[in-house]
Amino acid sequence: MRGIWSFRELLGNLVRKELKVKYKNSVLGFLWSLVRPLCLLLIYWLVLGKFLRSPIPDFAFYLFAGLVAWDLFGSTLNAATTSIVSNGGLIKKVYFPREILPLATVGAGLVHFALQMLVVFGVLVAFDYDFFGANLLLLPLAVVALVIFLTAMSLFLAAANVYLRDVQHLIEVFLLFWFWLTPIVYPINFAFDVFGGRAVAGVKLSTIYMLNPLTNVVVGFQRAVYKHPVVEDSGGNPVEVLYQASMGTYVGRLLAVIVVSSLLVWLAQRVFARAQGNFAQEL
Amino acid sequence: MPGTPIVRVVDVSKRFNLHHDKSLKERLVNRATRANEDFWALRNVAFDLDESNTLGLIGANGSGKSTLLKVVAGILTPTSGYVERRGRMAALLELGAGFHPDLTGRENVYMNASILGLSRRQTDQYFDAIVDFSGIEKFIDNQVKFYSSGMYVRLAFAVAVHVDPELLLIDEVLSVGDEPFQRKCMKRIKEFQRDGRTIVLVTHGIDVVRQLCDRVIMLDKGEVVVDGKPQEATRAFRERYAAQVDEPEDVRGTGQVSVTSMRVTDGQGREKQRFESGERLGFEMVIEAHEPLEDPVVGVAIYNHLDNLVYGTNTAMRDVPLGTFTGRRRVRFDFGPIPMVEGQYFVTVAVHSRDETVQYVWLERQVSFKVFSLSVDSGVLHLDPSIEIEPAGPDSS
Numbered sequence: 001m002r003g004i005w006s007f008r009e010l011l012g013n014l015v016r017k018e019l020k021v022k023y024k025n026s027v028l029g030f031l032w033s034l035v036r037p038l039c040l041l042l043i044y045w046l047v048l049g050k051f052l053r054s055p056i057p058d059f060a061f062y063l064f065a066g067l068v069a070w071d072l073f074g075s076t077l078n079a080a081t082t083s084i085v086s087n088g089g090l091i092k093k094v095y096f097p098r099e100i101l102p103l104a105t106v107g108a109g110l111v112h113f114a115l116q117m118l119v120v121f122g123v124l125v126a127f128d129y130d131f132f133g134a135n136l137l138l139l140p141l142a143v144v145a146l147v148i149f150l151t152a153m154s155l156f157l158a159a160a161n162v163y164l165r166d167v168q169h170l171i172e173v174f175l176l177f178w179f180w181l182t183p184i185v186y187p188i189n190f191a192f193d194v195f196g197g198r199a200v201a202g203v204k205l206s207t208i209y210m211l212n213p214l215t216n217v218v219v220g221f222q223r224a225v226y227k228h229p230v231v232e233d234s235g236g237n238p239v240e241v242l243y244q245a246s247m248g249t250y251v252g253r254l255l256a257v258i259v260v261s262s263l264l265v266w267l268a269q270r271v272f273a274r275a276q277g278n279f280a281q282e283l
Numbered sequence: 284m285p286g287t288p289i290v291r292v293v294d295v296s297k298r299f300n301l302h303h304d305k306s307l308k309e310r311l312v313n314r315a316t317r318a319n320e321d322f323w324a325l326r327n328v329a330f331d332l333d334e335s336n337t338l339g340l341i342g343a344n345g346s347g348k349s350t351l352l353k354v355v356a357g358i359l360t361p362t363s364g365y366v367e368r369r370g371r372m373a374a375l376l377e378l379g380a381g382f383h384p385d386l387t388g389r390e391n392v393y394m395n396a397s398i399l400g401l402s403r404r405q406t407d408q409y410f411d412a413i414v415d416f417s418g419i420e421k422f423i424d425n426q427v428k429f430y431s432s433g434m435y436v437r438l439a440f441a442v443a444v445h446v447d448p449e450l451l452l453i454d455e456v457l458s459v460g461d462e463p464f465q466r467k468c469m470k471r472i473k474e475f476q477r478d479g480r481t482i483v484l485v486t487h488g489i490d491v492v493r494q495l496c497d498r499v500i501m502l503d504k505g506e507v508v509v510d511g512k513p514q515e516a517t518r519a520f521r522e523r524y525a526a527q528v529d530e531p532e533d534v535r536g537t538g539q540v541s542v543t544s545m546r547v548t549d550g551q552g553r554e555k556q557r558f559e560s561g562e563r564l565g566f567e568m569v570i571e572a573h574e575p576l577e578d579p580v581v582g583v584a585i586y587n588h589l590d591n592l593v594y595g596t597n598t599a600m601r602d603v604p605l606g607t608f609t610g611r612r613r614v615r616f617d618f619g620p621i622p623m624v625e626g627q628y629f630v631t632v633a634v635h636s637r638d639e640t641v642q643y644v645w646l647e648r649q650v651s652f653k654v655f656s657l658s659v660d661s662g663v664l665h666l667d668p669s670i671e672i673e674p675a676g677p678d679s680s
Contacts, residue, residue, distance in 0.1 A: 010397040017383060017394055024385045093377040094398050095357045277360030280353065281299060 004097050014104035019111055033112045034119060037071045044185050055233045056187060056241050058226070061129060065222040066184030068116050069142070073150055073214060074175050076109030080154035081161050081168050088283035098276045099269065102158040106151055124225065131225045138250055142220030145257040149213045152264035159268075159275040162282050182214045183222075189240040213261065216253045219243040223250055287369075288331035289450055289481050290355060295364035297325040297350055297505075324350040325361070326505045332498075334449075335479040339486060339496035339513065341520055347505040348485045349454055352376065355483060356452050370449035370481075373399050375440075377454070382439060384428035388419065391427050392442055399446040409445045416467070417441035437464055444471045451475060453484040469494075489517050489588070494661055514625075514659065521588070521627050521653070536644035539576065540634045543611070544569045547630065547652045550617045560623060560656035560665040566616040570634060570644075576608045577636075579643060583616055584631045586648065593623060593663060599637060624660040627653050 004011070023029040041063055049059035056062050083101040084091065091098065124131050161167040183191060195205035209215065222242055223229075229242040243250075299322045324347045332338055340348040353359045355366055356374040381398045382391045392413055396406040414420050417438040419430075427435060453472075472495060475482060486492060492499055492513050499516035501509040503523070509516045549555040550565030558564060566583055582597030596616070598605060605612070629648040635641060656665055 007397075007400070009402055010400075013394050013397045017386065017390075020390070021383055021385050089377075090381045090398070092358065093374075094381060095372070095374055096398060096400075280358045 004099055004103070007096055007100055010096060011100050011104055011107065014100060015107035015111065018104060018108040022108075030115070033115060036075075037067055037116055038119075040071075041067055048185050054186075055231065055239050057228055057231055058129070061124065061127075062222065062226050062241065063185060064120050064123070065225045066182070066218045068113070068120055069146060069218050069221045070179060070182065070184055070214070071116065072109055072113040073146060073217075074179065075112075076106055076150055077153055077157065077171065077175065078168075079109070080105040080150075081157040081171050083154075084158045084162050084279060085165070085168075085283065091283055092280045098279060099155060099272060102154040103151070106147070106154055109150070110147065120225070129227070131227060134247075135224050137224075138220045138247075138254070139224040141251065141254045141258075142217050142224065145213070145220070145254045145261065146217045148258055148265060149217070149261040152261055152268045155265070155268035155272045159272045162275065162279055178212075178214065181209070182212060182218050183243075184218055187239070187241045188215070188219060188243050210253075213257045216257050220250055220254050289334045289368070289370055290332040290483070291367040292328055292330050292332075292351075292355065293364050293367070295325055295328045295351075295354055295361040295366060296323065297347075297354060297359060298323050298362040324505050325354065327364070328502075328505070328507055329364075330500060330507070330510060332481060332483065334481055335476070336498055337476055337482040337484070337496045339484055339492040339499040339516070340502065341486065341489070341492060341499060341516060342502035345504075346502040348502050349376075350505075351502065352452055352454050352483060352485050368450065371400065371447070372450040372452065373443065373446040373448035374452040375443045375454065376452070382427055382435065385426055387426055388423040388430070388438055392423075392438065395439065395442045396446065399443065400448075401446055405447075413438075413441045413445050416444070416471075418464075433461065433464075440464075440468060444468070444475075449480055451480060451482045453482065455485055455487070489520060490661065492517055493659065518625075518655075535647075536634075536642045538644065539574055539641075540570055540572050540579070540643035542568055542570050542632060542634075542644060542646055542649075545630075545632065545646075545650050547650055550619070552615075556652050558621065558652060558654045560625065560654055561620050564618040564621045564652070566618070566630060567613065568632060569611055569613050571611045572608050576643070579605055579608055579634050580637055580639075581605065581614050582633045582635070584633075586629045586631065587623075587663065588627050588629075591663070593628065594618070597633075621654065622665045623654050624662060624665045625654055625656045627651055 019030075023032055026032060028035075041060065044063050044067075045060045048054050049056075049063075080102040083105045084098065087101050090101075123129075157167055157171060191209060192206050195209065198205050200208065219242065226242065229240070229244070231239050231241055233239050245253075328347075328351060340351060342348045350359065352374075353376065354361050355368070356372070356376065357366070357368070358374070358376070381395055383394065386394065392410065393403065393406055396409075396413075397403070401409070414423055417434075417440075419434050419438060422430065422434065427438075430438070472482065476495070482495075484491075484495070496513050499509070499511065499513045500507055501516045501520055508523075509519045545568040546554050546566070547556060548565035548567055550563040552565075552567070568581075570581065572579075580597050580599045582595065584595035585593045587593050598614075629651045631645075631647045632649065633645045634643045635645075636643070654665075658665075660666075
């Protein structure tokens with residue numbers, strides 16, 4: 001870890017390189033990083049919001065909150081998994097702490113994320129959407145939790161992929177499942193309604209569902225910027241859009257994610273440190 | 284702390300698995316058959332390297348010298364044993380590793396410098412010197428993918444030598460670039476030595492070893508076979524690989540003449556293979572003409588291990604006519620004392636017509652001899668200079 005600190009400038013340079021190289025020679029350049037999430041947003045809004053008539057008001061804003069968090073996680077994890085393998089030339093020829101590579105990917109992801117957040121808030125302000133309030137304080141906490149968890153996963157998968165190239169394909173499929181098992185395009189309570197009181201081995205399905213760190217992060221994001229916790233459908237029945245819990249529960253869950261993820265980072269770093277000795281010969 | 288070695292290599296062995304199956308299926312299927320494909324690249328290598336020494340690693344291809352360098356650099360972890368290192372280190376295992384083709388020269392300089400451990404401020408400080416050293420000021424803001432390979436390498440080396448390491452590891456990077464640039468690199472490395480830095484370099488060039496190193500380790504099949512002065516090690520290297528160098532022999536010509544015997548002598552008819560620098564050298568051969576030839580020319584050329592012509596002569600140059608040549612002739616050359624530097628030399632002989640239009644026979648590098656010297660020389664000629672130093676007045680010329 002000390003080694004990483006002394007190479008922090010390299011980390012900064014690698015992040016800059018990654019961003020620069022990605023959009024070099026393209027006319028729109030950096031704007032491309034916004035195109036994908038915006039397209040996703042458009043599709044989900046059209047299909048789920050309009051065609052399937054989602055009961056959620058301001059559905060686009062609801063989607064926005066979850067998608068921004070997911071895009072940081074999903075795209076970055078994909079890139080981080082291959083970060084060591086695709087920099088094989090460097091690994092084989094120069095010594096530096098190898099953790100830098102997945103960390104740089106996370107760093108580049110964060111820059112994209114910051115940009116998207118700017119757009120989110122820009123749109124919210126432009127539509128005069130009243131999102132200011134104490135809720136907003138959940139956002140930094142959720143971002144921290146997400147980044148720590150993402151870092152742990154990135155370190156672990158980047159190392160694993162060196163030894164087993166299947167990991168990079170596996171993770172793509174895995175992320176697909178993960179996306180739909182996280183309440184991004186549907187309200188979390190729809191899932192809870194389906195689970196009912198059902199349990200597996202004595203543990204309620206809804207409890208298992210909530211073990212997903214991403215779920216906790218995403219509901220945190222939604223709570224922070226979306227303003228209709230409960231709405232009425234056309235029949236006048238209440239529809240719970242957001243995760244129904246006190247602010248304290250939200251904070252507690254996010255803190256739990258932070259603690260567990262920090263442990264995971266420590267563990268992933270240990271695994272990574274043991275694995276990296278043979279990187280140069282496995283590549 | 285002076286006295287403690289800057290690098291300690293303690294009983295290092297490195298094993299490589301030669302399996303290439305990378306996917307899950309292949310791993311499961313081939314599980315049982317994998318065990319025996321091990322290859323030991325290093326076996327029980329141990330040495331201490333003191334500060335401000337220059338160590339050369341030599342050996343044939345596959346002897347493990349590059350692996351050893353990578354282990355010292357921390358890129359590979361040894362299977363057993365360990366390496367202790369102190370001080371800042373820069374490893375030049377490949378020039379321009381980490382150059383990105385889409386970035387400009389300037390961006391790549393900063394990128395590469397930070398990979399090698401320089402801070403942004405230090406790079407700012409050295410930037411002009413780096414660009415100046417590389418000699419590509421005009422193109423520094425072009426993307427690196429438009430560079431010629433020479434420019435690429437020069438920029439990379441320029442960055443590398445401006446990193447300010449206490450320990451510098453170099454792998455075969457001196458053989459790049461054109462000659463003036465190589466001289467520049469060599470000069471820079473000698474500056475490093477003068478500053479008291481420690482250098483480990485892997486090379487095939489025996490001359491480089493003799494010029495730069497004060498200690499040489501020779502590896503063979505992963506084991507240290509020689510560890511000592513460059514003289515010793517280069518001698519061992521030449522002896523070990525002489526047989527391999529001898530192999531490429533080439534016989535050409537019309538076949539109207541054949542050479543039935545050849546030997547290197549002491550100039551008085553006795554066969555001899557090892558010479559002190561300055562001893563008398565002779566060469567004898569018996570040639571046979573299969574048909575009568577009018578006044579052919581017999582020539583001998585001596586090449587050094589780099590295939591440079593050291594000396595060549597023939598019967599026409601020395602004005603020794605053979606007349607009409609039939610049957611067998613014995614031709615003796617006496618070269619007199621040979622003031623040549625230590626090394627292995629090869630003899631090429633030829634018989635051709637006087638106007639050089641017909642090559643009767645041409646035997647390339649058929650025999651060799653060795654020259655030893657007690658002093659350290661570089662170049663081709665072994666001279667015996669004396670050097671005087673005396674105080675000089677301010678306006679002395």
